[in-house]
Amino acid sequence: MVEGLGTPFINAKGAYSGIMPRLKKMSESSLYWPNFLSNTGESEAALATIIGSLPFGETGFTNIEGFTHRHTLFSILKQNGYETSFNYGGNSALNSYDRFLVEEGVDEILDKTVFGIAYNLQNACVAGITLGYPDDALFRRYSEENNTVNERPQLTVFKILSTKTPYAIPNFGKYEKNVDKLISHSTSNEKTQRFISHNVELFASYSYADEAIAHFLNDDKKTKAYKNTIYIITGSHLNRNIPSENTLKRYQVPLLMYRPLLKSTSKITKLASHTVIALAIISLLDRAYSLKVPKTVAWLGNGELVSNGNDFNKEIPLFRGANNIKDYVHHSFFLMDGELIELNADLSFTDNEVRDIKIVDIKNRFSYSKSVNQYVTQNDKIIPSTLSSVANDKREFSKTEAI
Numbered sequence: 001m002v003e004g005l006g007t008p009f010i011n012a013k014g015a016y017s018g019i020m021p022r023l024k025k026m027s028e029s030s031l032y033w034p035n036f037l038s039n040t041g042e043s044e045a046a047l048a049t050i051i052g053s054l055p056f057g058e059t060g061f062t063n064i065e066g067f068t069h070r071h072t073l074f075s076i077l078k079q080n081g082y083e084t085s086f087n088y089g090g091n092s093a094l095n096s097y098d099r100f101l102v103e104e105g106v107d108e109i110l111d112k113t114v115f116g117i118a119y120n121l122q123n124a125c126v127a128g129i130t131l132g133y134p135d136d137a138l139f140r141r142y143s144e145e146n147n148t149v150n151e152r153p154q155l156t157v158f159k160i161l162s163t164k165t166p167y168a169i170p171n172f173g174k175y176e177k178n179v180d181k182l183i184s185h186s187t188s189n190e191k192t193q194r195f196i197s198h199n200v201e202l203f204a205s206y207s208y209a210d211e212a213i214a215h216f217l218n219d220d221k222k223t224k225a226y227k228n229t230i231y232i233i234t235g236s237h238l239n240r241n242i243p244s245e246n247t248l249k250r251y252q253v254p255l256l257m258y259r260p261l262l263k264s265t266s267k268i269t270k271l272a273s274h275t276v277i278a279l280a281i282i283s284l285l286d287r288a289y290s291l292k293v294p295k296t297v298a299w300l301g302n303g304e305l306v307s308n309g310n311d312f313n314k315e316i317p318l319f320r321g322a323n324n325i326k327d328y329v330h331h332s333f334f335l336m337d338g339e340l341i342e343l344n345a346d347l348s349f350t351d352n353e354v355r356d357i358k359i360v361d362i363k364n365r366f367s368y369s370k371s372v373n374q375y376v377t378q379n380d381k382i383i384p385s386t387l388s389s390v391a392n393d394k395r396e397f398s399k400t401e402a403i
Contacts, residue, residue, distance in 0.1 A: 273314070301314075
């Protein structure tokens with residue numbers, strides 16, 4: 001999960017495609033979905049959507065008070081003998097990630113608290129606050145912890161933070177020069193070049209992250225697990241400091257699936273979102289290895305990632321921010337603040353007038369979607385406790401005991 005990674009960094013004709021050349025090149029040797037959406041404009045809410053196709057609640061699933069029964073990639077794969085880990089250079093207590101991960105039974109949680117003196121924190125902002133450890137340090141710390149051969153299958157999740165404001169990356173001067181060089185050789189229009197030159201710290205952080213990911217993958221090539229690994233890369237959402245063509249494109253992020261033994265590459269135009277990732281992976285592994293999988297599920301999305309049939313046959317709720325579910329995709333239509341807009345194949349807006357009956361129908365669907373989101377998260381009604389792969393092991397204390 002790359003903080004703020006939008007499709008304009010990866011698409012061949014993207015405004016910022018030269019900033020992350022290694023990731024862009026990787027997309028050309030991968031399965032790549034350009035019409036892919038994050039379901040949230042808040043990076044903190046993306047984890048639960050990617051890992052569990054879970055609803056948002058009011059401020060993101062991990063911030064829901066109390067326990068909520070569910071299925072996720074973590075819990076299902078753990079039941080099938082997988083070793084699971086979550087790796088983050090920041091503070092996992094923020095947005096209650098730590099509680100969520102403990103409930104999931106994640107085997108290894110690597111965060112800011114366990115790096116040790118051998119690693120340097122990312123530079124502090126003007127307020128004297130540091131986000132945590134930069135991306136390269138995160139990957140090196142993980143490799144240090146996992147330098148022995150592990151025969152068990154693994155699900156390893158990285159959330160990287162160096163592309164998050166204040167963009168306080170190490171060795172800034174090196175990546176500033178990278179950005180300057182890219183601007184001088186860029187074919188982008190003058191407006192885009194001017195924006196990049198006025199936001200060098202932001203774009204230097206993406207250059208740094210691009211190199212850190214590439215170094216990690218190169219190091220992984222030396223391990224026995226490399227050929228048996230599927231690498232999945234996506235963005236949390238488009239960085240809010242970067243302008244976008246329209247509101248929908250603020251959610252547009254790349255999805256890359258790369259495997260060293262991949263038989264063929266493909267650019268898949270299917271419209272999809274973060275809510276399909278968990279289900280698609282479980283379905284893929286089940287077909288190949290006959291996993292023990294739940295018979296009853298309640299995924300927010302469906303698992304169609306391949307390009308069969310209509311490319312725009314999805315209903316995708318979009319969580320703009322806290323208490324702010326105002327956007328919604330229904331097939332080739334985008335509902336934004338009550339206005340319904342028809343979409344082109346590249347997610348740009350058409351000028352077509354939408355019939356009133358269509359507007360009423362989609363608004364009703366969206367209203368229903370929001371009501372269900374509120375009900376199931378407030379009342380622990382995503383899935384019955386008897387069917388959940390995540391168990392509530394916490395004892396409820398009386399007021400006297402709590403005191």
